[in-house]
Amino acid sequence: MSDPNIYHLRYFLDAANLGSVAAAAKKNHVSQSAVSQAIRKLEESMDCSLIGHSKNQFKLTSEGLVALESIKQILDSVTNMKAKLAGAKDEAEGPLTFATLRSLALVLLPEAMSTLQKNYPKIQPVLKIGHTKNILEQVIAGEIEVGLVVDNRAISGVHKHVLHEGTFRCVVGSAFAENIKNMGFLVTEEKPGVNELKRTYKERYKKSQAKIAMVVESWEVIARFASAGLGIGMIPDFVAASVPDLKLIEVHHDLAQKIRYKIVLITKKSLSPNAKVLAHELNRETEKLFHK
CATH class of the missing domain: 3.40.190.10 (Periplasmic binding protein-like II)
Incomplete structure (x- = not known):
């Protein structure tokens, strides 16, 4: 029997957080059977039941709750490793001009910006507050590098990085x-x-x-x-x-x-080293806010 891989852990975490196999499958763009098989492989590897196998209900067992906390830590460590590797390849420094909605600034940015300034002191953030429409226009015009907005399904012509659904x-x-x-x-x-x-x-x-x-x-x-x-x-x-x-x-x-709705980062092109750092910190904040 093979050991569980990172995808097995991710599928289980998403299913647990979203409350269903179907939602986890949709988020990861895979079939429901792929998510179910991943969870079964985890159960076989751990020699225990992680979910209660009742029809039309997704509920974690006591072992599943313990596994969930450990898996969160494992995946968070993987995310940190990726960020460090990216930083080693392209050092994050210089200006980072971005804009967001007032609501998102109040909820997500205080802790994210505190960590960013502590870990990446060479980044020089410049934050603007606006509405989705004018933030989109500024990104397209190249006036700002990144926009942090709520996607109202009218956003097009830019790259999107989904932080939360x-x-x-x-x-x-x-x-x-x-x-x-x-x-x-x-x-x-x-x-x-x-x-x-x-x-x-x-x-x-x-x-x-x-x-x-x-x-x-x-x-x-x-x-x-x-x-x-x-x-x-x-x-x-x-x-x-x-x-x-x-x-x-x-x-x-x-x-x-x-x-x-979706909370998304929008950019005119692929994420720069500075924008990747911002994306990483915002991912951490959304995880903390919604999966306490």
């Missing part, structure tokens, strides 16, 4: 959960998900139209307004995960989970 959440303050029937939605009109919300709401409730209580051009403000009972906030999961102090609870779960 997630879903939106419909949230309210826990003190106002009993009043959701009388609440409208708090949304960002020009950002991804609003049209999908209106469509799925109409499909779910037939003749009903989603009531928009307020248009607010900030997901963080929407989270705080929802916490105060001003409406049902529609925000991405990365924003919801970053504000535990607001004591938000999820509602309309069946609607929000259908609305998906």
